[in-house]
Every structure is written in structure tokens, then in C-alpha cells.
Amino acid sequence: MKKIIFFTLILLLLSISVSAQTVELTFWNGFTGPDREYVEGIVNKFNEEHQDIEVKMEIMPWDSFFQKLLPSLAVGQGPDIAGMGREHLSRFADAGVIAHIDDFYNDYLAKENLPPSLYEAMRWEDKVYAAPMTLATAGFYYNKELFAEAGLGEEPPENWDQLFEYARKLTKDTTGDGKIDQYGFIFPIKGYLEAWSIVIWGNNGRVLEDGEIKINEAKAVETIKRLTDAMKEDKISPFVINGVEGDQLFASGKAAMYFNGPWAYPQFENAGIDFGVAAAPENPAGESVNWAGGTAMVLNKNSLDKKEAAYKFFEYWNSKESQIYFSINTGSPPTRTDIPEAEFSQKAVINTFSEISEKSRFPLNKEPEFSTIISDVIHPALERILYDEATAQESLDQAAEELEKFIE
Amino acid sequence: MQLLKKIKNSYKLRRKLMAYLFILPSLTIFILFILYPIVYSFIMSFYDWNILSTEASYIGLDNYNNMLNDSRFWNALKNTFYFSFGFVPIGIIISLILALFVNRKIKGKNIFRTIYFLPVIAPMSIIAIIWTFLLNPDIGMISYYFSLIGLENTAWLRDPDLAMPAVIMVSIWKEMGFNMVVFLAGLQSIDESYYEAARIDGATKLEQFFYVTLPLLKSTTAFVVIMTVIKSLQVFDQVYVMTGGGPLFSTETLVQYIYKLGFVNFNMGYGSTVAYALFILLLFVTIIQLRYFKGEE
Amino acid sequence: MKLTNSLIYIFLFIIAVVTLFPFIWMFFTSFKVEADILAYPPSLIPRTFSLRSYLEIWNSIPFFRLFVNTVIFSVGVTFISVILDSMAAYAFARIDFPFKNILFIIVLVTLMIPFQVILIPLFKLLYELNWLNTYLGLIVPRASSAFGIFLLRQFFVKIPYALEDAARIDGCSEFTIFRKIIMPLSKPALATIAIFHFMYNWNDFLWPMVITNSMSMRTLPVGLALFRGEHVIEYGMLTAGAVLALLPIILVYLYAQKYFVQGIALTGLKG
Numbered sequence: 001m002k003k004i005i006f007f008t009l010i011l012l013l014l015s016i017s018v019s020a021q022t023v024e025l026t027f028w029n030g031f032t033g034p035d036r037e038y039v040e041g042i043v044n045k046f047n048e049e050h051q052d053i054e055v056k057m058e059i060m061p062w063d064s065f066f067q068k069l070l071p072s073l074a075v076g077q078g079p080d081i082a083g084m085g086r087e088h089l090s091r092f093a094d095a096g097v098i099a100h101i102d103d104f105y106n107d108y109l110a111k112e113n114l115p116p117s118l119y120e121a122m123r124w125e126d127k128v129y130a131a132p133m134t135l136a137t138a139g140f141y142y143n144k145e146l147f148a149e150a151g152l153g154e155e156p157p158e159n160w161d162q163l164f165e166y167a168r169k170l171t172k173d174t175t176g177d178g179k180i181d182q183y184g185f186i187f188p189i190k191g192y193l194e195a196w197s198i199v200i201w202g203n204n205g206r207v208l209e210d211g212e213i214k215i216n217e218a219k220a221v222e223t224i225k226r227l228t229d230a231m232k233e234d235k236i237s238p239f240v241i242n243g244v245e246g247d248q249l250f251a252s253g254k255a256a257m258y259f260n261g262p263w264a265y266p267q268f269e270n271a272g273i274d275f276g277v278a279a280a281p282e283n284p285a286g287e288s289v290n291w292a293g294g295t296a297m298v299l300n301k302n303s304l305d306k307k308e309a310a311y312k313f314f315e316y317w318n319s320k321e322s323q324i325y326f327s328i329n330t331g332s333p334p335t336r337t338d339i340p341e342a343e344f345s346q347k348a349v350i351n352t353f354s355e356i357s358e359k360s361r362f363p364l365n366k367e368p369e370f371s372t373i374i375s376d377v378i379h380p381a382l383e384r385i386l387y388d389e390a391t392a393q394e395s396l397d398q399a400a401e402e403l404e405k406f407i408e
Numbered sequence: 409m410q411l412l413k414k415i416k417n418s419y420k421l422r423r424k425l426m427a428y429l430f431i432l433p434s435l436t437i438f439i440l441f442i443l444y445p446i447v448y449s450f451i452m453s454f455y456d457w458n459i460l461s462t463e464a465s466y467i468g469l470d471n472y473n474n475m476l477n478d479s480r481f482w483n484a485l486k487n488t489f490y491f492s493f494g495f496v497p498i499g500i501i502i503s504l505i506l507a508l509f510v511n512r513k514i515k516g517k518n519i520f521r522t523i524y525f526l527p528v529i530a531p532m533s534i535i536a537i538i539w540t541f542l543l544n545p546d547i548g549m550i551s552y553y554f555s556l557i558g559l560e561n562t563a564w565l566r567d568p569d570l571a572m573p574a575v576i577m578v579s580i581w582k583e584m585g586f587n588m589v590v591f592l593a594g595l596q597s598i599d600e601s602y603y604e605a606a607r608i609d610g611a612t613k614l615e616q617f618f619y620v621t622l623p624l625l626k627s628t629t630a631f632v633v634i635m636t637v638i639k640s641l642q643v644f645d646q647v648y649v650m651t652g653g654g655p656l657f658s659t660e661t662l663v664q665y666i667y668k669l670g671f672v673n674f675n676m677g678y679g680s681t682v683a684y685a686l687f688i689l690l691l692f693v694t695i696i697q698l699r700y701f702k703g704e705e
Numbered sequence: 706m707k708l709t710n711s712l713i714y715i716f717l718f719i720i721a722v723v724t725l726f727p728f729i730w731m732f733f734t735s736f737k738v739e740a741d742i743l744a745y746p747p748s749l750i751p752r753t754f755s756l757r758s759y760l761e762i763w764n765s766i767p768f769f770r771l772f773v774n775t776v777i778f779s780v781g782v783t784f785i786s787v788i789l790d791s792m793a794a795y796a797f798a799r800i801d802f803p804f805k806n807i808l809f810i811i812v813l814v815t816l817m818i819p820f821q822v823i824l825i826p827l828f829k830l831l832y833e834l835n836w837l838n839t840y841l842g843l844i845v846p847r848a849s850s851a852f853g854i855f856l857l858r859q860f861f862v863k864i865p866y867a868l869e870d871a872a873r874i875d876g877c878s879e880f881t882i883f884r885k886i887i888m889p890l891s892k893p894a895l896a897t898i899a900i901f902h903f904m905y906n907w908n909d910f911l912w913p914m915v916i917t918n919s920m921s922m923r924t925l926p927v928g929l930a931l932f933r934g935e936h937v938i939e940y941g942m943l944t945a946g947a948v949l950a951l952l953p954i955i956l957v958y959l960y961a962q963k964y965f966v967q968g969i970a971l972t973g974l975k976g
Contacts (some may be wrong), residue, residue, distance in 0.1 A: 030935065031934075032932070032933055033932065033933065033934015033935065033937045033939060056919070057915060061931075061932060067911065067915060074829065077734050263934075267739075267743075358789050
């Protein structure tokens with residue numbers, strides 16, 4: 001009996017001392033949908049391998065993520081670490097709610113292992129505020145079967161002139177009822193990546209450059225006009241659709257060309273579509289400029305005492321092993337450059353996305369008001385043109401004027 | 409005599425005290441969890457309040473001045489009225505008709521009642537996803553069925569002129585079952601003897617409806633109308649999921665705009681200001697309706 | 706007469722089809738494989754019947770735990786709220802007291818500010834009370850509603866005073882009159898409001914999402930939202946989850962429905 005009591009006491013003491021050492025790290029992010037399983041996979045494995053740290057993760061849709069995060073931060077709470085779109089970094093850094101983590105790159109993860117543009121994206125002003133979570137880039141998806149039907153061969157268009165030429169050929173009314181049932185090049189606006197920036201880059205245009213507004217300069221206007229004319233007159237894309245509807249069109253074989261991220265890949269594959277992924281067509285200067293996005297992990301300023309645990313997790317997330325696991329399962333390119341391509345031999349598209357990401361750029365640089373600019377300036381500008389409320393020049397002039405108040 | 413009056417007075421006083429006691433629990437909850445936050449956000453409407461920063465600076469009436477010059481605010485106000493004028497009358501009339509019909513002694517009325525109530529109990533987030541999918545003119549089920557019988561389906565949600573009617577239709581579809589049940593409960597509490605009396609006087613079915621049912625349904629109708637107006641002026645979920653306020657802001661309602669100001673732009677001070685404009689509107693409209701129905705009672 | 710009845714049937718039937726269609730689609734979609742859902746031309750009936758979504762949902766989210774929480778939350782709110790609402794409604798409907806009209810407007814005022822605006826101060830308050838991530842914090846702020854008070858008031862005013870006066874002469878207390886006379890006579894209205902509270906909280910997403918901090922406290926709608934990705938919606942799982950989440954409310958509704966049909970036998974009161 002005494003023995004039992006003795007052992008129980010020892011066990012109790014042990015468990016207390018163990019739990020006292022365990023750092024609990026709350027982690028919020030918005031990886032709902034098919035990616036969730038693999039985010040959970042990495043976190044569970046991390047928890048198994050680290051007895052002294054427990055990452056408690058909460059996943060929620062991105063819109064509710066902000067509705068939960070903002071009140072929590074208002075009372076000085078909130079998660080210890082969070083994953084969020086990299087476009088939010090500057091805004092959260094300016095507000096002083098996230099910690100800068102320059103020492104993470106000194107002590108845990110050498111920046112040389114990251115694609116330079118990705119490391120650059122984690123910076124704001126002269127400090128680094130985040131560790132990479134995912135690297136997203138847009139591929140040019142094209143439906144090979146529809147290409148063959150239209151006699152266009154196996155290869156994607158080389159430049160933007162050819163893209164629009166193909167788009168017209170691939171837009172069809174197959175049933176003859178006067179209604180388009182196959183679209184050449186679909187271009188959603190809301191709930192979608194910033195594909196308008198790819199279109200503008202595709203003509204060597206810019207939206208913003210070195211603090212100057214260039215969205216209403218000739219190159220940008222010209223290419224936006226070409227796109228919207230083709231949508232209105234040649235009906236190469238329905239408007240105004242959102243990203244989910246765009247995916248549905250491509251997945252049902254009713255769209256021939258489409259920009260989208262790696263996340264769309266499994267869905268199209270499951271739908272049995274015969275398609276290819278390539279980099280964006282070249283602009284007149286012979287460059288293919290692609291869209292980059294992705295998410296970053298940040299540390300709450302109130303959680304600096306858990307910094308070490310957080311860094312260990314950031315490091316683990318970006319380890320070769322985790323990145324290979326996440327890439328293979330989700331199709332996202334890895335956040336590291338030092339993983340041999342052979343690792344992905346059974347899933348070649350990951351290497352394609354990695355190559356594309358080397359030729360990619362973030363839209364709107366790092367404007368703190370990114371989301372507001374997109375929803376209040378850019379989207380309305382495109383819609384005004386599509387609904388004939390204004391010409392391309394007028395609409396983009398107005399957008400430039402509205403942009404002024406964000407750029408100071 | 410004196411004593412009797414005293415007893416009566418003390419009894420009346422006791423009833424009054426009882427009334428406060430009956431209201432107290434609800435009122436406590438409201439004051440703490442709703443009215444206090446309302447006052448808080450009212451104060452914040454005089455501040456330049458970015459939710460991310462811990463400090464907010466007092467800017468007096470600036471937010472209110474901005475609002476008056478904000479074309480998006482006026483557009484949202486207009487859209488909110490548009491929604492309300494479509495949704496309230498049509499929705500209530502359909503609910504009343506359904507309630508009258510399923511209140512008759514017909515076969516299968518319980519099945520009909522259950523079917524009409526289904527949309528009410530389904531979460532709007534999922535319903536809106538399903539409708540958006542069904543209404544999709546390219547791959548949606550409805551457009552496919554239409555094409556089979558040679559009809560063309562309209563791109564409802566992509567047309568600035570048709571998006572709001574589509575949102576109104578889905579909202580009516582979603583809500584009609586609830587008001588139907590409220591009406592049904594009201595109809596159930598009308599004593600059959602009134603109808604007997606009317607029949608003896610030779611009233612037709614239609615006359616019975618206008619001279620018996622409607623007057624006796626007055627307090628129910630008051631509730632339904634006032635609540636539906638309040639609900640309609642705060643429409644958000646269906647707009648948020650189905651159109652996100654677009655295309656070209658044609659479905660952006662006040663609450664959609666408030667949400668956007670607060671949680672996308674992080675400008676909660678101004679968001680509160682717009683919320684107060686909505687509040688004043690609702691208060692005004694509700695008091696007028698209460699007066700009207702009281703006069704009628 | 707026959708003709709009117711058949712016309713009514715046709716009308717009811719058409720509305721029923723329109724009402725049901727999205728649910729039929731949802732039901733069949735939950736048995737489809739993902740590729741079939743997006744296929745064109747679409748097919749209402751699954752091309753291959755698959756139980757995959759129903760089997761996987763148990764591994765994918767802690768369905769049972771979420772289910773239990775949803776029951777605790779919505780039953781808790783419904784139970785307390787029906788009692789508190791009807792008490793307040795009784796006072797507003799049947800007693801004259803000073804400031805009654807003002808107080809009633811104050812009650813209605815609680816419905817007039819969008820939730821998004823009071824979210825932050827409300828959250829701060831719950832934080833200071835240390836009620837975040839607790840059932841208390843989930844339930845108490847919801848435990849009375851202007852909606853319920855208003856609805857019940859409208860029903861209570863209609864109940865004749867005869868019985869109440871008789872009871873009062875017999876020396877019954879205010880509370881006894883409320884409990885023994887008014888409540889039993891208002892079953893259809895009470896059932897209506899109970900159904901309303903139950904389904905509103907059963908389906909609510911934002912409130913439990915913001916107030917709770919761990920999966921073990923979460924409710925079903927919050928769990929189902931996990932199938933709604935930013936770019937990709939998992940239709941199979943989402944619809945299967947929605948079907949499973951709908952069943953309990955349908956059962957509650959069917960149960961409550963018998964009180965709607967019951968009506969009130971007021972005839973006996975007249976004499």
C-alpha cells in the first residue's frame with residue numbers, strides 16, 4: 001500500500017514537472033478545405049517529436065479568422081502565432097501587434113535556403129516579421145483536350161497576343177443555341193488571386209512602382225482594354241464570376257485557359273480533366289512574369305516569452321521533411337530551394353510551380369492597405385469597364401486617383 | 409372604505425413591483441451584453457478607430473461628416489431599402505397565404521408545413537453556397553434543366569440589375585416558413601366560434617378572411633411586420649455569401665458595408681458611425697409602426 | 706369547393722417542389738464522389754452512390770463532440786430563454802407599470818445594431834468576466850431575446866382576462882397566474898419561440914466561433930465551415946455534414962409541430 005502511494009506521488013510530481021515545462025503555443029490560421037489535413041499532419045508530428053512544446057492549432061475560414069483575431073488582439077490576447085496572407089504583414093507590423101523576428105533567420109533558418117523573393121516578402125521596412133508558411137504562385141492551366149479539338153496542339157500560348165488569339169478560337173457555342181458553352185480564357189475577379197496584375201505585367205505595365213501610381217499609364221490601360229474587350233465582345237469569359245465558379249468551369253471542362261494556384265490542381269485532377277500547367281505567356285520584353293502570394297507565420301508581440309518555442313515550430317515547418325510532405329500532398333511548391341527536384345519525381349507539377357515561383361512577383365508590393373485597395377479600387381475599376389460604365393482609360397484614371405489616398 | 413382603498417393600492421403597487429421583477433432577468437442580460445456594447449460603439453463612432461491599434465483618437469463629428477459625403481453609404485442605404493421593399497411585402501403575403509392553406513383541414517398538411525419550414529432551419533452559409541451553385545448559368549442544375557426544355561437561364565448574380573432580385577428571391581425562399589409558423593400559431597388561437605358566428609350571418613370565405621381572420625390576427629401581423637422590417641434592413645448573410653455586395657456594388661447593403669469597413673478595412677470607428685445611421689433609421693421606422701399598430705388595436 | 710381544394714393543392718405542391726429542390730440536391734450530392742459533383746452535364750442522382758463522405762466526416766472533424774456541444778448550447782439557450790422571455794412578455798402584456806413603453810422600446814433597441822459592431826466591446830466584456838471559452842459565456846448573453854419577448858407579448862395580450870380574474874379572487878399570486886394560466890394557454894406561441902431559439906443557435910456560426918477557443922468547445926456549424934476552403938469547397942463533406950446537422954432540428958420541429966395543431970380551447974372560458 002505504501003509503495004503504491006509512494007509511486008503515485010512520484011508519478012504526480014513527475015507529471016507536474018513535465019507539464020510545467022511544456023510550453024503551450026496557440027496557433028491560428030485559415031487552412032480550411034483540402035489543405036487542412038496536411039497542416040494538421042505537420043503540427044501533430046511536431047507535437048509528437050517535441051515533448052516540451054505543444055502547438056494547439058485552430059483552423060477557421062479566413063474571413064472568420066479576422067473576425068476572431070481582431071477582438072482578441074483588442075483585449076491583448078490572440079494566438080501566440082498565426083498564419084496569414086503575406087499581404088497583411090505590413091499592416092500588422094505597422095500596428096505593432098506582431099514581433100519582428102530577425103534573430104530567427106540568424107539562429108534557426110538560413111535565409112539562403114529560401115527563394116530570395118520569398119525572404120523579401122517576409123520583410124517590411126528594415127525588419128523581418130515572419131517565417132514562410134506556404135509559397136503560392138499562379139500557374140497557367142490549359143485544357144489539352146480542348147486545345148486538340150481546336151487544332152492548337154499541345155503547347156500553351158507563348159505570348160499574350162497568342163493567348164488572346166487562342167482564347168477566341170477556344171470560345172464556342174457547341175450546342176448552337178446562341179449561348180457560349182465553352183470559354184477560351186476565364187477571368188474571375190472576386191474570391192480569386194490578383195490575376196489582373198498578371199495581365200498588366202504581361203504587357204510590361206505596372207500598377208505601382210517605387211511609390212508611383214502607374215495603373216493608368218498606357219501599357220496597363222492597353223492590356224486591360226484588350227482583356228475586357230475580349231470578354232465583352234468575344235465572350236472569352238463570363239463576368240463577373242468568382243474564383244470558385246472559375247474552378248467549377250475549368251473542372252467541368254467548360255473553360256480552356258485559366259490562371260490558378262497549386263491548390264486547384266488536385267480538384268482538376270480528380271475531375272478527370274486532361275490539362276497542363278505552365279508559366280504565364282511572355283510579355284513583349286520576352287519575360288514571363290507570374291503572380292506570387294502565399295502565407296506567412298507571425299509571432300504575437302505579447303508572446304515574446306514563447307519566442308523560442310515559436311522559432312522551433314517555424315523551423316520545423318520549414319524543414320525539408322515537412323516541406324516535402326506538404327508539397328507532395330497539396331501541390332504547393334516548397335518554401336526551400338535546397339530540396340532536390342527528384343523528391344517530386346512522381347509529382348512533376350510541383351517542380352513546375354517551383355520554376356514559376358522563381359519568375360514571380362507580389363502584386364501591389366507591400367501596401368499596408370492591400371485588401372482595401374483590392375476591394376475598393378481595383379475590383380470596382382474592372383467592373384466599371386465590363387459593365388460599360390466607363391472606358392478602360394476613364395476607369396483606370398479614376399482608380400489612380402483613388403489610389404492616391406493610400407500611397408503617402 | 410379607506411382601508412379597502414389602501415388594500416387596493418398596495419395590491420396595485422405589488423403588481424407593479426412584480427412586473428419589474430418579471431422583466432429584471434431579461435433586462436439585466438440586455439443591459440450587460442447588448443446595451444453596454446451599443447453605447448460603447450456609439451462612443452467609438454466619434455473616434456478614428458483602427459481595430460488593430462490600441463489607441464483611438466477623438467475626431468468629433470468627422471466620421472458623421474464623412475458619411476454624409478460618402479457615395480457608397482448612400483448607395484448601400486438605397487440598396488437596403490430596395491431589398492426591404494421587395495422582401496417585406498412579398499415575403500409576408502406568401503407566408504400568410506401558406507399559413508392559411510396549411511391551416512385548412514387538408515390531407516398532408518403536416519408534410520407541407522414541414523417542407524416549408526426546411527429552409528428556415530438550414531444554415532444560410534450552406535444554403536447560399538447551394539443556391540449560387542444551382543443558379544450558375546454555365547454549369548448549374550437549373551440552367552441545364554432550362555436548356556433541356558429550350559429555355560435560357562439568366563445569369564442572375566452576374567447582372568447588376570438582376571442580382572438584387574435574385575438575393576430577394578432566395579431570402580423569401582429562406583424565410584417564408586418562419587413567418588408561416590408565426591401566422592399559424594396566430595390562426596390557431598382564433599376561436600372557432602367567431603367563424604361559426606360569421607357563417608350564420610352568411611359571410612363568404614373571403615369575407616370571413618377580411619372581417620374575422622385579419623382583425624383577429626392583428627397582433628400577430630404587427631409582430632411579423634415589425635420584425636421582418638428590422639430583419640430586412642439588416643440583411644447581411646445572403647448578400648455576403650451570394651454576391652459579396654457586387655456586381656458593381658449593386659447588392660451592397662448597409663450591414664455588408666459595415667462589415668467591410670470593420671473587418672476588411674479595420675476602420676471600426678467609421679463602421680460604428682454607419683451602424684448608428686442604420687440604428688436611427690430602425691428606431692424611427694419601428695416607433696412609427698408600433699404607433700400605427702397600437703392605434704389599430 | 707372541390708375545385709378550390711385542388712387549386713390549393715397545386716399551389717402548395719409547386720411551392721413545395723421549389724422549396725425542396727436545393728435540399729434534394731444537397732441530399733444526393735452528399736452521396737456523390739467529388740468528380741461527379743462538378744461534372745457537366747450535371748446529374749441530380751449520383752452516377753455512383755458513395756458513402757465515402759459520411760464515413761470520412763467522423764475522422765475529419767470530431768463530429769460527436771461538436772454535436773454534443775451544439776446540443777448543450779442550443780438546448781441551454783432555448784430552455785432559459787423561453788422562461789425569461791415569457792416572464793418579461795407577461796409583464797409587458799398584462800401589467801400596467803410606469804415606464805412600460807420606454808422599457809419595451811429599450812428591449813426592441815437590442816435588435817437594431819448589427820452584431821458585427823458590438824462584437825468587440827462584447828468580447829472585451831466576456832474576457833473581463835473570464836467567460837471566454839465556457840458554456841456560460843456561450844449561453845448567458847443569449848439567454849433572453851427581444852424577439853421572443855415581442856412574439857410572446859403579442860400572444861399574451863390576446864388571452865381573455867376572465868380566468869385570470871377568477872384566479873385572482875381565489876387569491877392566486879401573480880406568479881401562479883403566469884405559470885398555471887397564461888403559460889398553458891400559450892403553447893403554440895411557446896413552441897414557436899422554442900423552435901426559433903433552438904434552430905437559430907443550432908445554426909449560429911459567428912458567435913460560437915468567436916467565443917470558443919478550442920475544438921472541444923466548438924459547435925457543428927463551426928466544424929462544417931472547415932470544409933469551406935478559401936479556394937476549394939469540399940461539397941461532398943459539406944453536404945453530408947449539413948444533412949447530419951439538419952436531422953436533429955427536423956426532429957425537434959416535428960415534435961414541436963403537434964403544439965401548433967393543438968390550438969387553444971378558449972371556448973370553455975367564455976361562460
